[in-house]
Amino acid sequence: MNFLKYVSPCHFGLESVLAGELKRMGANNVVAHNGKVTFSGDYSMMARANINLRTAERVLIELGSFKACTFDELFTGTQKIQLESFIGSKDAFPVKGWSLNSQLRSIPDCQSIIKKALVERMKKHYHMEWFPETGAVHQIQFSIHNDEVTIMLDTTGPGLHKRGYRVNSNAAPIKETLAAGIIDLARVRDRSVFYDPFCGSGTFVIEAAMKALNIPPCLKRKFAAQNYPMFEPQLWAEERTRALDLIKRDAEFFAYGSDIDPLAVELTKENAKKAGVFSKILVTQKDIVDFDMKSETGIICCNPPYGERMLELQQAEEIYKKMGRVFEETEHANIYIISPSEKFENIYGKKATKRRKLYNGMIKCQLYMYFNKM
Structure with a gap:
């Protein structure tokens, strides 16, 4: 059995x-960094x-890691990596990465x-002077942190936040992976009743429904590694079948989404249909001041509007006040x-039970959590 070491980047927090x-x-050997x-x-x-996930x-395969403070050390360390175990003589292997401290x-x-x-390594192995790189693309990624170099092979292709259901989105959508993380922290279960009064393009309500029903987020999409010869098609078929068998089709979960913008309401409905969870979500056009719960207990998750210009900021703060009252x-x-506003609690009118620092893209945010008796 072939065991490999993998690296999965995620949102800070x-x-x-x-x-x-x-x-x-x-x-x-799961270790968080x-x-x-x-x-x-x-x-x-x-x-x-x-x-x-x-x-x-x-999901990246770690091909090797080593310390390098000079370009000579970088070259020598990289050349020791057994790239030929994964890449054929015709395959493409572009390189990208980052360096910090x-x-x-x-x-x-x-x-x-x-x-x-990597080319020099491949030359010796394949006895070739030139590589056409016309085959499957094997994206090589590197990270250099505190002079420690890690060379990796991407198995995913387009990022895992690309589930396939959100072809269209509104102006300021929350990333699917970040929404899923907040939903995990909120402990959404198969019997939960879920609310998002600022549903936008539907990310929160859709991710919550998929979590509650245990629907794999990337069940229907393809991955870069499906083009890699060492991973047989049967492997993917078996894992998809396994994932399908674990779906909770009888889950009692239900979600209520609302938004003041009628276009957002239609967008959420459209995306929920693509995700296959439309029957578990009711979406209505509604202002935050008209928000009401349809159940005795529930979970509310939202990404309210926030502004960077003065007028937008004033409008956002007015919404925070309304939220506090409602x-x-x-x-x-x-x-x-989730909000980037450091003054959120003051404007909202109540100190959070707990806070957690998160990043929405490059924007530093706080997840403000209010726990009530349920």
Whole structure:
């Protein structure tokens, strides 16, 4: 059985959530780091992770790691990596990556040297002087952090946040992987009643429904590694069948989404249909001041509007005040609000039970959590 070491990047602040996902699906040696989780497993685990992970950005195979403070050390270390175990003589292997707090700071130079070292390795193995790179694309990624170099092979392709249901979105959507992380923190279950009064393009209500029904987020999409010869088609078919068998089709979960914008309401409905969870979601046009719970207990998750210009900021703060007044009436709901505003609690009118630092893209946010008696 072939065991490999994998690296899964994620949103800063969601490392423990992703680690929990991986442990539940049977991954070995799960370790959370800043912005990523490493784990080990066989080829099936790689496919399972790609199909089922909700909070990971991608799944990478770690090909090797070493210390490098000079370009010579970078070249020598890279050349030792057994790239031929994964890449054929006709395959493409572009290189991209990043460097942080390291002596090797020039990304273009690092890319060039890593590529050259890999080509030299391939020349010796395949006895070729030139590589056409017309075959399957094997994206090589590198990270250099505190002079520690890690060379990886991407198995995912387009990021795992691309589930396939959100072809269209509104102006400021929350990323699917971040929404899924908040939903995990909110402990959405198969019997939960869920609310999002700022549903936008439907990300929260759709991700909540998929979590409650245990629908794999990337069940229907394809991955880069499906074009890699060492991963047989049967591997992917077996993991998809396994994932389908675990869906909770009789889950009692239900979600209520609402938005003041009628276009957002239609967008949420359209995306919910694509995701296959439309029957579990009711979407209506409604202002936040008209919000009401349809159940005795529930979970409220939302990403309310926020503005960067003065007029937008004033409007956003007015919405926060309304939320505070409206949600004060919800005695039996746990509330999760993500916002970049450091003054949110003051404007909302209540100190959060708990806060968690998260990043929505490059925007530093706080997840404000209010726990009530349920």
